[in-house]
Amino acid sequence: MERPTYYHSVMLVKEKCKGCTTCLKHCPTEAIRVYGGTAHIIKERCIDCGACIKRCPYHAKVAVTEPFKRIQDFKIKVALPAPTLYGQFKGLSDIGRLLDALIAIGFDDVYEVARGAEYVSQEVARRVAGRKVHNGMPLISSACPAIVRLIQVRFPELLDNVVDVISPMEAAAVAARRRVCQNMSAQPGDVGIFFLTPCPAKMTEVRAPQALRHSNVDGVISIMDVYGMLNAQIKKARHFPYLQHAGALGVAWAQTGGEMIAVGEENSLAVDGIENVIQVLESIENGDLSDLDYFEGLACVGGCLGGPLTFENTYVAKNRLRKLTERLPKVQAPEGEERELDREDLRTQQLLQPNPAMQLDGDFSVALQKMERIEQVLADLPGLDCGSCGSPSCRALAEDVVLGFAVELDCIFKLKQKIQQMSKQMVDLSETTRR
Ligand code: SF4
Ligand code: SF4
Structure with missing residues (x-):
């Protein structure tokens, strides 16, 4: 039986969002990411619980109802x-x-x-x-x-x-x-x-x-x-x-x-x-x-x-x-x-269907490979779950990296490390050329 297209009724008012990441940590399905200075809702994951509406200090999340x-x-x-x-x-x-x-x-x-x-x-x-x-x-x-x-x-x-x-x-x-x-x-x-x-x-x-x-x-x-x-x-x-x-x-x-x-x-x-x-x-x-x-x-x-x-x-x-x-x-x-x-x-009329929005892949063996890769990326992240990267946790960032939605350098600690490495390389290079 055909299912209706995925609909959800909690929306972001972009102009009001300050990108503060408050909502990020309270979404039970990890449906929120913050990038480009504003929050974004992954609609297939949103269950319309309203937790983000209650938490946003700037009233940037709203429920769409009818007038x-x-x-x-x-x-x-x-x-x-x-x-x-x-x-x-x-x-x-x-x-x-x-x-x-x-x-x-x-x-x-x-x-x-x-x-x-x-x-x-x-x-x-x-x-x-x-x-x-x-x-x-x-x-x-x-x-x-x-x-x-x-x-x-x-x-x-x-x-x-x-x-x-x-x-x-x-x-x-x-x-x-x-x-x-x-x-x-x-x-x-x-x-x-x-x-x-x-x-x-x-x-x-x-x-x-x-x-x-x-x-x-x-x-x-x-x-x-x-x-x-x-x-x-x-x-x-x-x-x-x-x-x-x-x-x-x-x-x-x-x-x-x-x-x-x-x-x-x-x-x-x-x-x-x-x-x-x-x-x-x-x-x-x-x-x-x-x-x-x-x-x-x-x-x-x-x-x-x-x-x-x-x-x-x-x-x-x-x-x-x-x-x-x-x-x-x-x-x-x-x-x-x-x-x-x-x-x-x-009585209800149709069986409830699972929503695979949190699955890594429909193919079990591909999902397993992705899971291994997530563990590798995660091992290299600081594990602070600070949310500064715009993902709700280090694990969520690792998942986003593997799924192609983010890069490891979105983590500010990894970025700092990279900048330090690069500046050291530049110092070493300038010293070599001076000699
Ligand atoms: S809590 Fe509100 S202002 Fe902060 S990122 Fe979420 S929607 Fe934007
Ligand atoms: S309504 Fe609930 S599930 Fe949807 S984005 Fe907000 S906190 Fe997440």
């Missing part, structure tokens, strides 16, 4: 608010008021992603309980698209363990379109479904879905871009309880461990922060966590609440969510006849 005016392209506009949105507003006393504010800024309907999360939780719980063969590794959540891409790039052996259930955003989009078409007698093409996102990885999930043939979402708008408009409307908004359909467990998906609790799997582990997730994935790969049933990994510290496109401090937002959900029922998604999504709706 709010895009909703005007559709006759009927539906907002899918991520539960993270609920924690962003000081003084918000109930979620219904925020949902009403979404109508006030131009949407015709709202479907909470938290309700989609309730359906997804039930389905994941079934997968974990009904697992026939335990291959010594836990099932892995598919909810964070940056982690799914990380697995495709760095841990392809774990792809079979990623649970084959769609994300809450996609589940909410299917249910929302169905509901609007039924209630408003609309055609599916007239309905524009817009996800309000805390992170760039969701934009990538929509534009280049990995486990679905097509996304059910029509557009992705940054929470940052609607924050001001919503804040102004919330004060005037009424409480429309009919818009609010999610329970506390679905809303809790916004934070680390929320999915794990909603799934109800006791023998689970939830970890946030890309570096921590990498460590755990390494342990899983090495068979050190063979007693675990389920793993929830989230790229951002604090979970989606810590996403780079959010407005509020992660911990303040978390506290707000706790208060907002105190009086909510645990679950609101109906069971039985009234279910809006059946089990088939929640």
